[in-house]
Amino acid sequence: MVxxxxxxxxxxxxxxxxxxxxxxxxxxxxxxxxxxxxxxEQDAVGYERVNPARQVPALEWEEDGETRxxxxxxxxxxYLEQTHPRPPLWPSxxxxxxxxTQLAELVNAGIQPLQNNRVLxxxxxxxxxxxxxxxxxxxxxxxxxxxxxxxxxxxxxxxDAPMVPDLYAVPQxxxxxxxxxDVAHFSTLARCAxxxxxxxxxxxxxxxxxxx
Amino acid sequence: MVxxxxxxxxxxxxxxxxxxxxxxxxxxxxxxxxxxxxxxEQDAVGYERVNPARQVPALEWEEDGETRxxxxxxxxxxYLEQTHPRPPLWPSxxxxxxxxTQLAELVNAGIQPLQNNRVLxxxxxxxxxxxxxxxxxxxxxxxxxxxxxxxxxxxxxxxDAPMVPDLYAVPQxxxxxxxxxDVAHFSTLARCAxxxxxxxxxxxxxxxxxxx
Numbered sequence: 001m002v003x004x005x006x007x008x009x010x011x012x013x014x015x016x017x018x019x020x021x022x023x024x025x026x027x028x029x030x031x032x033x034x035x036x037x038x039x040x041e042q043d044a045v046g047y048e049r050v051n052p053a054r055q056v057p058a059l060e061w062e063e064d065g066e067t068r069x070x071x072x073x074x075x076x077x078x079y080l081e082q083t084h085p086r087p088p089l090w091p092s093x094x095x096x097x098x099x100x101t102q103l104a105e106l107v108n109a110g111i112q113p114l115q116n117n118r119v120l121x122x123x124x125x126x127x128x129x130x131x132x133x134x135x136x137x138x139x140x141x142x143x144x145x146x147x148x149x150x151x152x153x154x155x156x157x158x159x160d161a162p163m164v165p166d167l168y169a170v171p172q173x174x175x176x177x178x179x180x181x182d183v184a185h186f187s188t189l190a191r192c193a194x195x196x197x198x199x200x201x202x203x204x205x206x207x208x209x210x211x212x
Numbered sequence: 213m214v215x216x217x218x219x220x221x222x223x224x225x226x227x228x229x230x231x232x233x234x235x236x237x238x239x240x241x242x243x244x245x246x247x248x249x250x251x252x253e254q255d256a257v258g259y260e261r262v263n264p265a266r267q268v269p270a271l272e273w274e275e276d277g278e279t280r281x282x283x284x285x286x287x288x289x290x291y292l293e294q295t296h297p298r299p300p301l302w303p304s305x306x307x308x309x310x311x312x313t314q315l316a317e318l319v320n321a322g323i324q325p326l327q328n329n330r331v332l333x334x335x336x337x338x339x340x341x342x343x344x345x346x347x348x349x350x351x352x353x354x355x356x357x358x359x360x361x362x363x364x365x366x367x368x369x370x371x372d373a374p375m376v377p378d379l380y381a382v383p384q385x386x387x388x389x390x391x392x393x394d395v396a397h398f399s400t401l402a403r404c405a406x407x408x409x410x411x412x413x414x415x416x417x418x419x420x421x422x423x424x
Binding site for chain 2 (some may be wrong): 048052053054055063068070071072074075076078079082083094095097098099101102105106108110112113119122123126127130133136141144147148184204
């Protein structure tokens with residue numbers, strides 16, 4: 001069973017899943033869905049069969065004679081965690097586990113939805129400066145994440161190994177830099193991101209390191 | 213150990229947690245944080261100690277001599293699920309479990325962040341019609357959710373008992389009505405929401421049924 005990952009190099013949500021797959025040593029085929037406004041391949045006929053929400057990433061595989069699909073990075077990572085528990089992306093203690101999800105959701109539901117390409121395009125059509133909008137929401141979200149992460153962080157956001165909050169923070173910090181945000185201001189996040197990017201699972205899956 | 217739920221009657225994210233607590237029979241103290249633009253109590257001095265992101269809901273309790281807090285509805289519900297497993301909010305099979313998260317995230321990360329009060333206020337300041345913006349994103353999100361949920365639904369979105377997707381869909385459909393969206397168009401979602409609202413865990417926690 002080889003799984004297919006539908007995604008795009010520069011999609012931060014896809015990058016989260018690439019990191020998770022790499023950390024767990026799961027090899028997948030990759031299918032490029034160019035979500036840039038000039039291409040909009042997620043709107044092509046047929047992609048709605050993979051993901052009716054027409055977003056990346058999506059994971060697809062055959063099992064028990066049927067094609068199975070999953071979208072939404074949190075759902076995909078939760079599935080990978082349950083089917084490939086080692087190394088863990090979530091701590092085992094219930095409270096620590098929920099705190100890990102909380103940090104990841106602060107990016108997943110709190111920042112990224114407000115600065116994805118499709119939303120920024122709609123804002124621009126309505127006369128709103130998309131870069132200023134993205135910058136505002138990324139800065140506010142990262143400031144909250146920094147405050148929440150500071151106490152529990154070690155080399156990585158939850159201690160001495162990369163876990164699910166790192167998978168969300170590193171791509172979001174990468175996007176922050178694109179909008180001219182000085183990420184050194186978020187010292188815990190910046191330090192942990194540097195530790196992450198020293199690992200092949202992060203550096204080999206970086207948008208600049210993958211083809212499409 | 214009595215937990216405190218910081219939230220607001222009309223916050224759809226808080227309502228999700230109220231439903232989860234009610235289904236599992238967990239009694240909590242409630243602390244009102246009026247997040248309406250006229251009040252903005254989430255910005256009051258002191259609330260950042262509960263949630264540095266200044267959002268509701270947040271759950272707080274004392275354990276092992278320390279004050280513990282959780283924010284983000286997905287993190288709170290995951291914690292309740294692990295500490296109070298019955299009745300389950302997620303199926304046990306790994307794929308079914310991830311699909312449940314996927315449907316919930318479609319609301320949590322795909323719709324609600326684009327139509328919360330704070331974001332709509334910022335849009336209005338920038339000359340964008342907030343109601344038209346909210347309507348567009350709720351309609352698109354619910355259309356995708358309807359397509360994804362149709363095949364697996366029974367009386368409820370995942371079969372014969374309310375689970376985590378119902379906790380996200382019902383408050384989102386309530387918001388949809390506020391913007392004049394005809395939810396009957398999303399026939400599976402509307403049918404399952406009606407079944408949910410016949411249960412006390414949903415009807416007794418409805419924004420119109422709770423004081424603040």
